[in-house]
Amino acid sequence: MISIIIPVYNAATLLPRCLDSILSQTFSDFTLILVNDGSTDGSGRICDEYAEKDVRIRVIHKENGGVSSARNTGLDISDGDFITFIDADDEIPQEYLSTLFHAITDSKADIAICDVVFSSEGKKDNRIHCKKDVMTKAEALEILLSEEGINPGPYAKLFRAAVIGDLRFSPLKIGEDWVFNLCAFDKADSFVNCKTEYHYIDNPGGAMAGDVKYPTDEALNVSDFAAEFIKQHPGMFTDKPFYLAASRVMTYIYRFAVMPETQNKKKYMDHAVKFLRNNRKDIRKHTFFPRKEKLLFLLASYRILFHNGKLTKL
Secondary structure, rough: OEEEEEEEOOOOOHHHHHHHHHHHOOOEEEEEEEEEOOOOHHHHHHHHHHHOOOOEEEEEEEOOOOOOHHHHHHHOOOOOOOOOOEEOOEHHHHHHHHHHHHHHHHHOOOOEEEEEEEEEEHHHHHHHOOOEEEEEEHHHHHHOOOOOOOOOOOOEEEEHHHOOOOOOOOOOOOHHHHHHHHHHHHOOOEEEEEEEEEEEEOOOOOOOOOOOOOHHHHHHHHHHHHHHHHOOOOHHHOHHHHHHHHHHHHHHHHHHHOOOHHHHHHHHHHHHHHHHOHHHHHHHHHOOOOHHHHHHHHHHHHOEEEEOOOOEEE
């Protein structure tokens, strides 16, 4: 049986379409866990109405705690052999569950993945596609860390419940799903890519929406986690994942430089510079870094920023 976990927050407009796409699946052996995370737009009532019509649906109403809290609540009561996550404003094609289930059971893989198609205002904007059909742990983690081919969110995947075990989402507001995936992938041994797709619908008011104009400590914590994760697996990855983690931090530094003066600005900048300082040795030795970028990164680690043709003390 598959446990489907959906965090629900202010998705009343799109939720019925999402639920209808699940209830029309060709695969029927599932429990649908709807976690209403303090919605204020009638989403909770919609959940209850659907539960009255189908015994496979379980509804949990809770105070708003964020998408991680909602997913964790679903995990705590899930009892399926397999677990998948769907967002309340998205939808899946009719054969989605069947394709994932048969792919993971036929291959005896630990995690099945599929394409993600992103849509906004009725138009398909982008697709995430993995070129490999089967992957080892090292291959799947490299792709996930390189941010190409495997969606960083928990959706568009089917996990064996035994792989997730007691793993839960962190309370981070940024990158919590990517961190969860890294930990889950690290507990798995084999991966299969299957020929179906997950339809991600952009919903500015939904559970995944948020204002991230300026990075925060949480965004930097994700880069810290990625760098530490890579170091804990020596020889497993190419230089690219570490380069991307460091590049993200460098981007944050440039954004902090134009951030309005606030009490947090110095704290965030100190955090970002500390990341570069702690990783100077790796930045120097990695061959993936272009020479000019390597110099800029190293200068920033000494609190010197080269921006708009000028050197600035951070």
